[in-house]
Amino acid sequence: MFQFRSSNSSASLRLPLFGGLSLLLVAATVFALSRGTIAIDWATLFVPGTEQAMQTTALLELRLPRVLLALLIGAVLAQAGAVTQALFRNPLAEPGLIGVSAGAALAAAIVFTRLDRLGDLAAWQGLLLPVAAFGGGLLAAVVVLRLSQRDGVTRMTTMLLAGTAINAFVAAIVGLLATSADDPGLRGFTLWMYGNLGRAGWGEIAIVGPVLLVLLLWLPREARALDALLLGDAEALHLGVPVERLKRRILIAVVLATAAAVSLAGIIGFVGLIVPHALRLIAGPGHRLLLPASALAGALLLVLADTAARTLATPAEWPVGALTSAIGAPFFLFLLLRLRDRAGLT
Secondary structure: OOOOOOOHHHHHHHHHHHHHHHHHHHHHHHHHHHOOOOOOOOOOOOOOOHHHHHHHHHHHHHHHHHHHHHHHHHHHHHHHHHHHHHHHOOOOOOHHHHOHHHHHHHHHHHHHHHHHHHHHHHHHHHHHHHHHHHHHHHHHHHHHHHHOEEOOEEOHHHHHHHHHHHHHHHHHHHHHHHHOOOHHHHHHHHHHHOOOOOOOOHHHHHHHHHHHHHHHHHHHHHHHHHHHHOOOHHHHHHOOOOHHHHHHHHHHHHHHHHHHHHHHHOOOOOHHHHHHHHHHHHHOOOHHHHHHHHHHHHHHHHHHHHHHHHHOOOOOOOOHHHHHHHHHHHHHHHHHHHHHHHHOOO
């Protein structure tokens, strides 16, 4: 068996980091539930009347499932990003490298741009879209995983190259499909491509919520093995870690998490890249602290971004993925410049 001890600094950071993130997340959740076309007045919410009925409907049927889905998706994307960076031993890696988002985008493009030609099936778009996106994401990931394996060994460099090739190939096909789409189909696909939580409902929560919760609770159990993997495959094997089985388990979890998130919310960029990277700079590389902290911070980021997306341009709605990218891209450049300066590069 292998065992890693947390450093004193990491142990001292645990309580303030978790406490601070938890308080911020609670405040952001209450704020998100309160804001919208129909503002929620908590003082009058339980006072009988027409206004109370409207507030209750808006809160329970529209706002609450959307906020819950944002919490789950933000948390799982950030955690998936953290374990992906551990697998590739690269702090700039993120789940989209495996091709899940690209495969989901291709399936969604087919639904948006070709479904009107299938007659009665167009009425089933609300169901077909998440199912097709989930299936497309899984299929693309399977192709990338198969290409990266040889003699029972998963080669992470090959996986990175295969994922890049699949992403480029799918982007070309999606572009061709988009040029032949009608205006409503193209608008719907564009909104989905840049992330949107407007499809959130209790039905989606019931189907996807348990899967995301299981992944969120299970991934931190692999923290010690992931710490060992950071030392290298040979060192991890010496410490008793079944490296190939670990890689397969983690990759399956990342694929399922990303496919489930993308199928309901579209492509939401940078959450899986920026959140674990930033927390690693604060709390260090230990996954016992990094994984749960990433879940809290990812949920916080996506709840705030989604609240901004649906309130800043009322009655219109901005794509939430565009906001996370607008926040993440400058921060990513800042991190790159900081790494360059630390390494003494020019």
